Amino acid sequence: MKFFSIFTLFILQLFTYFFARFVIWLFAINTPIKRKFVYLASFLLGNGLLISALFFRIHIMFRLSAVWMVLLLFTLFTSLIILFLEYGCRFIFRQPEKRARGLRMISPLILIGFFALALYNAYTPTVRHAKIVINKPLAKPVRIGMAADTHLGVLVGARQLDKLANIMQREKVDVILLPGDIMDDDTVAYEAENMKPHLQKLRAPLGVYATLGNHDIRQRRSITRALEEAGITVLTDEVKLVDNRFWVVGRPDNLARDRAKTAHLLRQVNTQQPVFLIDHRPDEVKQHSTLPIDVQVSGHVHNGQVFPANFIVKYLNHISYGYGKINNTHFFVTSGFGFWGVPFRLGSQSEVWVIDVTGQSAR
Numbered sequence: 611m612k613f614f615s616i617f618t619l620f621i622l623q624l625f626t627y628f629f630a631r632f633v634i635w636l637f638a639i640n641t642p643i644k645r646k647f648v649y650l651a652s653f654l655l656g657n658g659l660l661i662s663a664l665f666f667r668i669h670i671m672f673r674l675s676a677v678w679m680v681l682l683l684f685t686l687f688t689s690l691i692i693l694f695l696e697y698g699c700r701f702i703f704r705q706p707e708k709r710a711r712g713l714r715m716i717s718p719l720i721l722i723g724f725f726a727l728a729l730y731n732a733y734t735p736t737v738r739h740a741k742i743v744i745n746k747p748l749a750k751p752v753r754i755g756m757a758a759d760t761h762l763g764v765l766v767g768a769r770q771l772d773k774l775a776n777i778m779q780r781e782k783v784d785v786i787l788l789p790g791d792i793m794d795d796d797t798v799a800y801e802a803e804n805m806k807p808h809l810q811k812l813r814a815p816l817g818v819y820a821t822l823g824n825h826d827i828r829q830r831r832s833i834t835r836a837l838e839e840a841g842i843t844v845l846t847d848e849v850k851l852v853d854n855r856f857w858v859v860g861r862p863d864n865l866a867r868d869r870a871k872t873a874h875l876l877r878q879v880n881t882q883q884p885v886f887l888i889d890h891r892p893d894e895v896k897q898h899s900t901l902p903i904d905v906q907v908s909g910h911v912h913n914g915q916v917f918p919a920n921f922i923v924k925y926l927n928h929i930s931y932g933y934g935k936i937n938n939t940h941f942f943v944t945s946g947f948g949f950w951g952v953p954f955r956l957g958s959q960s961e962v963w964v965i966d967v968t969g970q971s972a973r
Contacts, residue, residue: 611711625682626656632685636714669795678952680916683725684956692717724956728916731955733770737777737945740933741966742940744904746884748969749855752888755783756812756963757907759826759946763794766948768808773948774962775811781964785816785852788842789909790823790863790890791946796827797836802859809840816852818842821860823890823910825950830862843886849878856884859903863890863910884969892943895928899936901934905967906941913945931958 630652663671845860847870881902892908913931914920
């Protein structure tokens with residue numbers, strides 16, 4: 611962890627250097643004093659935001675620091691595209707001054723384009739469909755609607771909740787599973803913006819079930835109360851037999867030090883019937899694949915949220931995104947309906963999963 615922190619800090623300084631170089635090039639800053647000012651201002655701003663976020667633990671500073679890092683990343687991507695165009699345009703625009711002037715004109719448009727795409731991906735959910743057959747009897751197929759990491763708060767509110775409810779209604783899901791991080795740390799914005807009537811629209815014939823994620827655990831009592839008042843069943847190391855057809859098992863995030871082991875929870879379950887597990891993090895998929903669990907739904911990793919973090923979470927998790935099957939257990943890890951920190955997604959998109967589960971007797 612210490613090495614990772616040092617490496618991240620080093621990368622931040624490197625990206626800041628390239629950002630300063632981009633600004634100097636974009637505005638054609640030629641005087642040494644002005645160049646030094648750009649470098650100094652960039653490093654002071656970036657490191658100042660990071661230090662404020664880490665040491666003073668101010669929530670808004672975390673967001674601003676995240677915005678700054680996304681800006682550095684998108685500026686780097688823009689610079690690489692400009693560099694490619696520079697070499698490509700040499701055969702068309704042979705005059706260096708004319709070529710540089712043209713590239714300076716389009717570079718802000720490219721940068722804005724990255725932000726526009728990332729904003730679109732964050733607020734425009736897509737629907738992923740999957741069909742699976744489990745190795746247990748199931749009288750009728752079950753259609754699961756799954757959405758994780760809504761992160762209800764200042765940046766995700768009533769409008770997004772209405773989108774989620776409309777998707778679930780349109781897809782005619784039988785049951786809705788919410789694998790954690792329902793709120794963005796607390797219920798302040800949820801209550802201030804009166805999101806309860808919008809969350810109450812989230813309905814399914816066989817119920818709505820949720821468990822708590824790492825952003826819910828800190829205020830677990832108030833968040834659990836808010837969810838239950840909206841008609842959502844919160845499963846905290848609990849099991850539920852639904853319609854006498856299948857079991858739903860819910861575990862809180864591993865920040866809950868007192869949480870039960872999955873094997874212990876399954877002692878309360880008739881494992882001859884289908885078992886659907888809601889577990890916020892996909893960090894125990896190998897262990898769970900040895901248990902009589904048919905479907906596990908998880909979130910947490912956001913599919914990296916912003917490229918190239920996709921590769922980092924893929925390295926850290928056996929299943930970091932999408933669908934995977936180990937032994938007889940089907941795993942689904944979603945990139946999330948909301949987002950963490952800032953409303954930007956690149957290389958990932960806000961999404962809802964619709965999973966059709968068929969049993970042996972219904973083939």
